[in-house]
Every structure is written in C-alpha cells, then in structure tokens.
Amino acid sequence: MSLALQGRRLWVTRPQAQADPLCDLLQQAGATPVRVPLLQILPPEDPQVLHAALARLGDYAVAIAISPSALDSVFAQLGEQAWPADVPLAVVGPGSARRARELGLRDEQIICPATQFDSEGLLAEAAFAPEVIQGQRVLILRGNGGREVLAQTLIARGAQVDIVSAYRRLPPQLDAATLARLLDAGCDGIIVSSSEAAAYLFTQSGAALVQRLQSMQYFTPHPRIAAVLAHHGASRHVLTEAGDQGIVNTLCRHFNRTP
Incomplete structure (x- = not known):
C-alpha cells in the first residue's frame, strides 16, 4: 500500500479531536489529508447529569458508548476514577473499541460487533439477547439526539435503560466561502463518517456550492450515510471497509483502479 495514494488530496470531515489516526494513515499512504471538520463536539449542556450517572456506574449491568466522542467525554469526566472491572462497555465499531483500549479497558471488558457496526449489530450480540438483558439496567452514553432504535429495542x-448525553454535536464553523476555497485547492475525495456531518455539508452551503459538492467523490463506511448523501444529490459514493485502515484500504483500491 506504500504511497498508493500519492498526490491525492482527501477531505477528512471528522471532528477535530478524532481526525488524527485516519490522517496519519492517509499520509503514510502518500495522500494529503485536508481536515474539514463537519461537526463540533462540545460538553453536554448539563454535565452534572453525566457526573451523577458515572458516580453510580456499578449499578449497571452494561454501559454503551455510542461513539469515540462519548468515550472521550466520559473518561474526561471520570478523571482518576477507574472504570468498574465488572461493568462491560459496549461500543458499535472498531474505532470506538480501539479508543476504549487506549483509555485503559481490557479486551474482555469491551463488547463490539464483529461485522455489522451499528445499533442493529450491537443488539445482535449475546450480551443483549432478550433472555440475558431482561430486568437489567443499561446505561447509554451518547450525544444530543441520535437514533432511538437501540434504547427502544x-x-x-x-431492560431498564438510562440515556445520558455525554456531549453535544453542533454544526461546523465553516462558511461557504471557506469550503469553496478548499475545493478550488483540489479535492480527490471526501471521507464522511457521520450521517449528521453529511447533512451539514449540504445544508450549511449555498446553492452554487451545493452543485459542486454534489459532483464530488465520497467515501463512507455505512449505507445509512450513503443514503443521506444520495438524498442531497451526491451520486458518487463508495462504501468502504470498517475502521480507519479499512477506509484507507478501500481508497487505495479505488484510486489504483480509477485513472
């Protein structure tokens, strides 16, 4: 894969704090990653609610962190408090699993789907089978809003489910003129890892810029994100493998195949 992406300028649209690992891999493959964060991640409106939930972590049979942002916020709040050894932490994808390990959890404490990296994949795990989870307390740590299928199921x-906002997602601090300048500098592809970010890219731009964005090449790890892009008129999107390395592998195959 060495330098397979030489000369390619690729937008990485993750929140600023989460972009480094993917940008590093892209650079190792020869690409020029361009950071275009399409989400702002801020503390929750009422941090005391999160603090109170974490103070009683031991009361839960399992906790679920919906994203790396949730993990970062939770462990920042925990400070010196250790994660309870007997409370599994469930995450929905390999990026979150990697981040959980970086934050000190052991593999045996982490529940993560093997293939389908979303709420439905997590619900298929043995720990959440009806006969196992019935009567148990579950803590869901997420951003403001989000899909309800996990809690509802x-x-x-x-299960007895408590939902706590660990952080807030807000629109990016990017204007149409900035995006236009970035496009003028050259863009071979836009990597989008969030449905909300995909929507923001189009709703925060003027009509003329939207037409340019609709013609761009997108790379995304989930069909739901591709559907949002299609809804906004972007027809060129490639589904990638999961995880940062999977995204880079897909990019390498795509650009080696495409003149």
Whole structure:
C-alpha cells in the first residue's frame, strides 16, 4: 500500500479531536489529508447529569458508548476514577473499541460487533439477547439526539435503560466561502463518517456550492450515510471497509483502479 495514494488530496470531515489516526494513515499512504471538520463536539449542556450517572456506574449491568466522542467525554469526566472491572462497555465499531483500549479497558471488558457496526449489530450480540438483558439496567452514553432504535429495542426486551448525553454535536464553523476555497485547492475525495456531518455539508452551503459538492467523490463506511448523501444529490459514493485502515484500504483500491 506504500504511497498508493500519492498526490491525492482527501477531505477528512471528522471532528477535530478524532481526525488524527485516519490522517496519519492517509499520509503514510502518500495522500494529503485536508481536515474539514463537519461537526463540533462540545460538553453536554448539563454535565452534572453525566457526573451523577458515572458516580453510580456499578449499578449497571452494561454501559454503551455510542461513539469515540462519548468515550472521550466520559473518561474526561471520570478523571482518576477507574472504570468498574465488572461493568462491560459496549461500543458499535472498531474505532470506538480501539479508543476504549487506549483509555485503559481490557479486551474482555469491551463488547463490539464483529461485522455489522451499528445499533442493529450491537443488539445482535449475546450480551443483549432478550433472555440475558431482561430486568437489567443499561446505561447509554451518547450525544444530543441520535437514533432511538437501540434504547427502544432494549426496553422492549425488558431492560431498564438510562440515556445520558455525554456531549453535544453542533454544526461546523465553516462558511461557504471557506469550503469553496478548499475545493478550488483540489479535492480527490471526501471521507464522511457521520450521517449528521453529511447533512451539514449540504445544508450549511449555498446553492452554487451545493452543485459542486454534489459532483464530488465520497467515501463512507455505512449505507445509512450513503443514503443521506444520495438524498442531497451526491451520486458518487463508495462504501468502504470498517475502521480507519479499512477506509484507507478501500481508497487505495479505488484510486489504483480509477485513472
């Protein structure tokens, strides 16, 4: 894969704090990553709610962190407090699993789907089977808003679910003129890892810029994100493998195949 992406300028649209690992891999493959954060990650509106939930972590049979942002916020709040050894932490993808390990959790404490990296994949894990989760307390740590399928399904299976906002997602601090200048500098592809970010890219731009964005090549790890892009008129999108290395592998194959 060495320098397989030489000369390619690729937008990385993750929040600023989460972009480094993917940017590093892209650079190792010869690409020029351009950081274009399409989400702002801020503390929750009421941090005391999160603080209170973490103070009683031992009361839960399992906790679920929806994203790396949730993990970062939670462990920043924990400070010197250790994660309870007997409380598994469930995450929905390899990026979050890697981040959980970096934050000190052991593999045996982490629940992560092997293939389908979303709420439905997590719900298929043995720990969330109806006969296992019924009557158990579950803590969901997420951003403001988000899909409800995870909480709704767990409640239907008999679990007692507490949902706590660990952080807030806000639109990017990017204007149309800045995006236009970045496009003028050259862009071979836009990597989008969030449905919300995909929507912001188009809703925060003027009509003329939207037309340019619709013609761009997109790379995304989930069909749901591709559907949002398609809804906004972007027809050129490639589904990637999961995880940062999977994204880079897909990019290498794509650009080696495409003149």
